[in-house]
Amino acid sequence: MPRGHRPGHRTGGGEAHPSPSARERVLVLPGEELEARGLKPGPGTYRVGGKVYASILGLYLPRPPLVQVVPLSGRYIPKPGDTVVGTVTDVQNTFWLLDIGAPRWAPLHMTGAPWKVDVGETERFLRVGDAVVVRVENLDATGRIGVTMQGEGLGKLEAGTIVRITPARVPRLVGRGGSMIQTIRQRTGAEIAIGQNGRIWVGGTEEAVRRVSEVLRMIGESGQRPGLTERVARYLVATTPTAHEAAEGEGEGESPRQGPAETNGEDGDEGDEAPGPENGKSEEERTSWET
Amino acid sequence: MGNIGAKEVPVLLSPEGLRIDGRKLDELRPIEIRAGVLRQADGSAFVEWGQNKVMAAVYGPREVHPRHLQQNNKAVIQCRYNMAAFSVDERKRPGLDRRSQEISKVIAEAFESVVFAEEFPRTSIDVYIEVLQANAGTRCAGLVAASVALADAGIPMVDLLPAVAVGKVAGAIALDLKKEEDNFGEADLPMALVPQSGRLVLLQMEGHMTEEELSRSLDLGVAGCRVIYEKMKAALRERYSVEPVATEAA
Numbered sequence: 001m002p003r004g005h006r007p008g009h010r011t012g013g014g015e016a017h018p019s020p021s022a023r024e025r026v027l028v029l030p031g032e033e034l035e036a037r038g039l040k041p042g043p044g045t046y047r048v049g050g051k052v053y054a055s056i057l058g059l060y061l062p063r064p065p066l067v068q069v070v071p072l073s074g075r076y077i078p079k080p081g082d083t084v085v086g087t088v089t090d091v092q093n094t095f096w097l098l099d100i101g102a103p104r105w106a107p108l109h110m111t112g113a114p115w116k117v118d119v120g121e122t123e124r125f126l127r128v129g130d131a132v133v134v135r136v137e138n139l140d141a142t143g144r145i146g147v148t149m150q151g152e153g154l155g156k157l158e159a160g161t162i163v164r165i166t167p168a169r170v171p172r173l174v175g176r177g178g179s180m181i182q183t184i185r186q187r188t189g190a191e192i193a194i195g196q197n198g199r200i201w202v203g204g205t206e207e208a209v210r211r212v213s214e215v216l217r218m219i220g221e222s223g224q225r226p227g228l229t230e231r232v233a234r235y236l237v238a239t240t241p242t243a244h245e246a247a248e249g250e251g252e253g254e255s256p257r258q259g260p261a262e263t264n265g266e267d268g269d270e271g272d273e274a275p276g277p278e279n280g281k282s283e284e285e286r287t288s289w290e291t
Numbered sequence: 292m293g294n295i296g297a298k299e300v301p302v303l304l305s306p307e308g309l310r311i312d313g314r315k316l317d318e319l320r321p322i323e324i325r326a327g328v329l330r331q332a333d334g335s336a337f338v339e340w341g342q343n344k345v346m347a348a349v350y351g352p353r354e355v356h357p358r359h360l361q362q363n364n365k366a367v368i369q370c371r372y373n374m375a376a377f378s379v380d381e382r383k384r385p386g387l388d389r390r391s392q393e394i395s396k397v398i399a400e401a402f403e404s405v406v407f408a409e410e411f412p413r414t415s416i417d418v419y420i421e422v423l424q425a426n427a428g429t430r431c432a433g434l435v436a437a438s439v440a441l442a443d444a445g446i447p448m449v450d451l452l453p454a455v456a457v458g459k460v461a462g463a464i465a466l467d468l469k470k471e472e473d474n475f476g477e478a479d480l481p482m483a484l485v486p487q488s489g490r491l492v493l494l495q496m497e498g499h500m501t502e503e504e505l506s507r508s509l510d511l512g513v514a515g516c517r518v519i520y521e522k523m524k525a526a527l528r529e530r531y532s533v534e535p536v537a538t539e540a541a
Contacts, residue, residue, distance in 0.1 A: 029442060030450055031451055031487040055448060056447045057443070058445075074446070075353070103411050103414045104413065
């Protein structure tokens with residue numbers, strides 16, 4: 001075989017992406033070289049021959065001592081502590097299998113259920129198709145996901161609608177300090193349970209559910225364009241039935257939903273925040289992410 | 292096109308060195324790529340390349356079906372290349388045939404060499420390629436669409452995978468054959484390139500060429516792949532455009 005072109009001739013993707021400044025958001029694609037300046041390859045990157053390249057499509061974010069690429073798309077990658085919304089896909093004698101949008105189905109053992117379940121009785125409590133809110137407890141090396149349904153805000157979901165957005169957009173939905181989600185709740189009167197896996201449960205009147213679904217669509221599809229908060233606010237104001245406004249006191253204490261996050265609403269919810277890096281942070285930390 | 296049994300060979304190369312559709316020997320057909328066109332899929336792309344129209348959808352990593360294909364140290368990559376019954380002049384008998392099985396296999400293997408499958412053990416990454424309209428070079432068009440769809444699905448990989456076919460037409464080496472050139476030409480050589488490393492991860496050949504011609508063909512194909520690579524990246528950039536944010540608020 002002739003050797004017209006082989007490594008050696010390699011041109012890669014051209015120049016390396018220079019390290020972005022703190023507030024800059026740089027989109028990188030698989031195979032693009034990243035300027036690493038002595039940093040180690042972190043999530044979303046790989047190293048060959050002393051050079052670091054992006055392995056996924058996402059935002060280039062140096063986080064010393066790592067260079068990393070934060071995903072903008074893709075399936076939900078589970079993380080212990082996350083609250084997620086899932087549906088039952090299979091029922092066995094001692095456990096249920098849940099689709100939580102992750103690479104694999106998550107087994108929920110009967111001992112992790114909030115009820116006293118006897119062997120073989122699992123189907124009396126949850127059947128295929130039922131929706132639940134669970135928390136990710138652990139992950140093992142093979143990617144097995146352990147979940148529990150015992151805890152505040154966890155349990156079976158009745159009625160309502162589940163809307164999906166890409167998991168990478170969840171921080172944007174919550175907004176800084178919970179500002180976005182709080183606005184949506186107040187303006188629509190809907191009950192909303194946010195799964196970190198991008199599955200959002202919405203309960204309330206038909207009208208409320210419809211408006212929330214529309215807002216979720218806007219958030220899910222708006223890509224990285226700025227001004228999202230404004231557009232959402234404009235939509236909500238435009239569709240608020242005036243009599244409605246005063247009447248909703250947010251009676252949602254019993255609804256299963258995200259505990260933290262909505263600490264307060266007014267801390268500078270301007271412009272469009274980049275989706276926060278999703279890894280290993282508490283929700284407060286993630287949503288108030290500022291770099 | 293048309294007449295069954297028509298064996299008349301069209302003039303594939305004009306005296307001026309132009310091809311049947313007026314292209315130069317090293318010229319690609321027009322290519323247009325759009326990423327993220329399907330709502331249901333984890334990633335998707337649509338490619339119009341000359342008179343080819345190809346849709347690709349990626350699902351996963353997700354549970355493996357059928358179960359016995361599961362690998363406990365990495366994701367399996369399953370690919371289904373399919374031509375629509377209406378994609379060619381004569382109705383194509385729907386469903387799997389030997390040709391589509393072969394193409395599915397070589398495309399899956401091409402992706403196996405770039406996707407970081409170890410990150411998702413016991414899962415499957417499912418790639419669906421549907422050829423809606425065919426005019427030669429559909430395996431390359433399918434590969435390009437699938438590669439953009441994989442990136443759109445957030446799958447980690449070494450690089451995007453541009454692909455193109457080079458062939459021998461009326462004695463000359465030509466880039467990106469169209470149907471007549473493929474049917475009546477002397478050779479067809481599809482290839483897929485990993486731009487990051489310069490390696491080829493798909494290379495097939497039908498017909499005959501000399502060693503020297505093969506060498507020139509590879510160079511021409513690699514150059515073509517690099518052009519296509521840029522179009523693939525542009526499509527993804529457009530889909531995920533990051534607009535500069537004014538340095539508002541501290």
